[in-house]
Amino acid sequence: MTALHTQPAADVPAATTSTLDLAGVSRWYGNVVAVNDVTMRLGPGVTGLLGPNGAGKTTLLHMMAGFLAPSRGAVTLDGEPTWRNPGVYRRLGLVSEREAVHTFLSAYEFVLASAKLHRLPDPEAAARRAIDLVEMQDAQGRRIGTYSKGMRQRTRVAAALVHDPQVLLLDEPFNGMDPRQRLHMMALLHRLGDAGRTILFSSHILEEVEQVSGTVQVMVAGRLAASGDYRTIRRLMTNRPHVFTVRSTDDRALAVALMAEPSVGGVELGRTGLTVKAGDYGAFTRALPRIALRHGIRVRQLLPEDESLESVFSYLVEA
Amino acid sequence: MSTVTWITARGLFGRSRFLMLLPLPLILIGLAVLCRSLxxxxxxxxxxxxxxxxxxxxxxxxxxxxxxxxLGAEIDDGTVVHILTKPLPRWQIVLPKLAVAAAVSAVTAGIPLYVAGVLADSVRLGLALVAASAAGALAYSALFLALSLVTRRPVLLGLVYVLIWEGLLGRFVNGTKVLSIQQWVIALADRMAPTSLLGTTVSVPVAAVLTALVAVGFTVLAIDRLRSFSVAGETS
Known part of the structure; x- marks a missing residue:
C-alpha cells in the first residue's frame, strides 16, 4: 500500500476540512427498506463504503449527495442539510456510478463547463489543473464519445474535482478502469485524503477497498454492519476465533505446547506449518513468544490468516 | 451566453433527434407554395x-x-447530474433551458408560418402568426419542460395533450378550447391580423392571460420539481 504514496501531495493543496454526518438515516421505497437507520460521521481521509450488490450503498451515496430525500433521519454537511440545498456543492463533489457524460463535448470543454458552472474565478486554470490531476492531458481535446470507459471515468472525476471540494463521493469509481488506471486513481484518492479531504468511495470489490482504505463502512442488507478500521473490527469479533499460520523450527513440539495455552482453541499440524485458532487475539500473540522461548523453539513466521478485509467482510455478511 | 444555455444548445443540436424537427416545417412551406402556385x-x-x-x-x-x-434527454441519460451538482439556484438551470426550448421552437415553427401566412394573405398575417406562435412556443415549452420533470413519459403525455385534448376534443367539445394553447395562439394571431382564415371562440383577454399563466405556472412547477430532483437508487 505504501507504493501508492510515491507521488507527493503537492498538487493537492491543503484545505479546511468538512464533516458529513448521517443521523438515523433510513430510506424506503414502498415496503422495501433500502437503507435502515444508518448513523455515521465521515471526516478527513479515505473511507471505503463496502457491501454486496443491493446492500444500499448507492441509495446511501445519493442521500449524502443530496439526490434523494431520507425517509427518516438527516444528512448534513457541516451542519447543513444536503437535500434541496444546492449550496453544499461548493464543498461537495460527486462521481456517480452511471457512466453519463456529454459525449458531444471534449474532456476540456466538459471540465471547463463544470468550472464555469461553479463560478470559479479562473475556470480555464481550474479545468487544466483538474485534467492534470487525472492525467487526461493528451486526450483532452478529443470528443468524450471517442473515449474508453476508464477515460470517461477519469474525465468525470476531473469534473467533480474542478472546484477542489472538501468532500468527494465516488460510486464504484474503479469500474471499467485498467490496472494502471486503477493504481493511479487509488494514488489520487490517497493524496486527496492525505491533504485533508473527506473521500468516500463505494465498492463491492474487496481488494480495491483494502488497497485504498483501512477505514470502512460496511453495509449489509441496508444496515450499517460495521464501521472503522477493518483490522480493529476483526479483533472486536470475539465470537470468531482468530486463525494464525505459525512456522517454527519444531512445529510438532510447538503444537503440543500451544495446546496447553488457554487462549488457544485448536491447533492443526500441516506440511507448511501450524494453523492455530485462538479465541483471544492479544492473549495469544503475547503468549506465543513466551511459550516458544520456554521450549527452545524459534518462531519463523506468524501470520494472521483471517484479518484480511475479505474474511472480515464474509463474517459480517454471514452474521 | 450562460454555460447552461451553451450546454443545452450543444446537446439539442448535437443529437439526431434534432433532425426530426426539419420535415414538418418543410411540408408546411411546400404545401403553401404549391397551393399558391396552383x-x-x-x-x-x-x-x-x-x-x-x-x-x-x-x-x-x-x-x-x-x-x-x-431537460428530459439529460434526465434519461443521467447527464443532468453534472449540472445539478453545481451550487446554482435551480431557476438558473430551468430558465436558460426554457429560453433555448422556446427560442428554437419559435424559430422552427415561426419561419414556415410566416411564409405560409404571407402566401395566404399578407405580411401582416405572417408577422402576426410569428408573434402569436412565439407566445405559444413559450407556453408549450414551459408545459413540456415541466412534464419532463413530473413524469417519466413526457413525450407520451405531451402527445395525449396535443392530439387528444387539443386535436380531438377541441374539435368536438367546445368547452375544451378554453384550455387549449392552440386556440390561444389562433385568438392572439387573429387579434393582431384580423382575417377570415383564422377563427376561434376564445376571447383575446382570456387567451393572453391563460398563455401567461401557463408559461409562468409550469416554469415555477419545473423549478420546484428540479429542487427535489431524485436519482433512483440501484435496487439490484
Missing part, C-alpha cells in the same frame, strides 16, 4: 394549412420534441 383560393387552403397543419401540428410537435429534449 392558384388555389386562400380561403380554401388557408385554414387547413395555417391552422390544421401549422398551429395544430407543426408548432406543438416541434415544441414537444424540443421542450421534452432540453
Amino acid at each position: 392558384g388555389v383560393d386562400p380561403g380554401q387552403w388557408g385554414p387547413p394549412v395555417l391552422v390544421g397543419l401549422g398551429l395544430a401540428v407543426v408548432l406543438p410537435v416541434v415544441a414537444l420534441i424540443v421542450g421534452t429534449g432540453v
Whole structure:
C-alpha cells in the first residue's frame, strides 16, 4: 500500500476540512427498506463504503449527495442539510456510478463547463489543473464519445474535482478502469485524503477497498454492519476465533505446547506449518513468544490468516 | 451566453433527434407554395394549412420534441447530474433551458408560418402568426419542460395533450378550447391580423392571460420539481 504514496501531495493543496454526518438515516421505497437507520460521521481521509450488490450503498451515496430525500433521519454537511440545498456543492463533489457524460463535448470543454458552472474565478486554470490531476492531458481535446470507459471515468472525476471540494463521493469509481488506471486513481484518492479531504468511495470489490482504505463502512442488507478500521473490527469479533499460520523450527513440539495455552482453541499440524485458532487475539500473540522461548523453539513466521478485509467482510455478511 | 444555455444548445443540436424537427416545417412551406402556385383560393387552403397543419401540428410537435429534449434527454441519460451538482439556484438551470426550448421552437415553427401566412394573405398575417406562435412556443415549452420533470413519459403525455385534448376534443367539445394553447395562439394571431382564415371562440383577454399563466405556472412547477430532483437508487 505504501507504493501508492510515491507521488507527493503537492498538487493537492491543503484545505479546511468538512464533516458529513448521517443521523438515523433510513430510506424506503414502498415496503422495501433500502437503507435502515444508518448513523455515521465521515471526516478527513479515505473511507471505503463496502457491501454486496443491493446492500444500499448507492441509495446511501445519493442521500449524502443530496439526490434523494431520507425517509427518516438527516444528512448534513457541516451542519447543513444536503437535500434541496444546492449550496453544499461548493464543498461537495460527486462521481456517480452511471457512466453519463456529454459525449458531444471534449474532456476540456466538459471540465471547463463544470468550472464555469461553479463560478470559479479562473475556470480555464481550474479545468487544466483538474485534467492534470487525472492525467487526461493528451486526450483532452478529443470528443468524450471517442473515449474508453476508464477515460470517461477519469474525465468525470476531473469534473467533480474542478472546484477542489472538501468532500468527494465516488460510486464504484474503479469500474471499467485498467490496472494502471486503477493504481493511479487509488494514488489520487490517497493524496486527496492525505491533504485533508473527506473521500468516500463505494465498492463491492474487496481488494480495491483494502488497497485504498483501512477505514470502512460496511453495509449489509441496508444496515450499517460495521464501521472503522477493518483490522480493529476483526479483533472486536470475539465470537470468531482468530486463525494464525505459525512456522517454527519444531512445529510438532510447538503444537503440543500451544495446546496447553488457554487462549488457544485448536491447533492443526500441516506440511507448511501450524494453523492455530485462538479465541483471544492479544492473549495469544503475547503468549506465543513466551511459550516458544520456554521450549527452545524459534518462531519463523506468524501470520494472521483471517484479518484480511475479505474474511472480515464474509463474517459480517454471514452474521 | 450562460454555460447552461451553451450546454443545452450543444446537446439539442448535437443529437439526431434534432433532425426530426426539419420535415414538418418543410411540408408546411411546400404545401403553401404549391397551393399558391396552383392558384388555389386562400380561403380554401388557408385554414387547413395555417391552422390544421401549422398551429395544430407543426408548432406543438416541434415544441414537444424540443421542450421534452432540453431537460428530459439529460434526465434519461443521467447527464443532468453534472449540472445539478453545481451550487446554482435551480431557476438558473430551468430558465436558460426554457429560453433555448422556446427560442428554437419559435424559430422552427415561426419561419414556415410566416411564409405560409404571407402566401395566404399578407405580411401582416405572417408577422402576426410569428408573434402569436412565439407566445405559444413559450407556453408549450414551459408545459413540456415541466412534464419532463413530473413524469417519466413526457413525450407520451405531451402527445395525449396535443392530439387528444387539443386535436380531438377541441374539435368536438367546445368547452375544451378554453384550455387549449392552440386556440390561444389562433385568438392572439387573429387579434393582431384580423382575417377570415383564422377563427376561434376564445376571447383575446382570456387567451393572453391563460398563455401567461401557463408559461409562468409550469416554469415555477419545473423549478420546484428540479429542487427535489431524485436519482433512483440501484435496487439490484
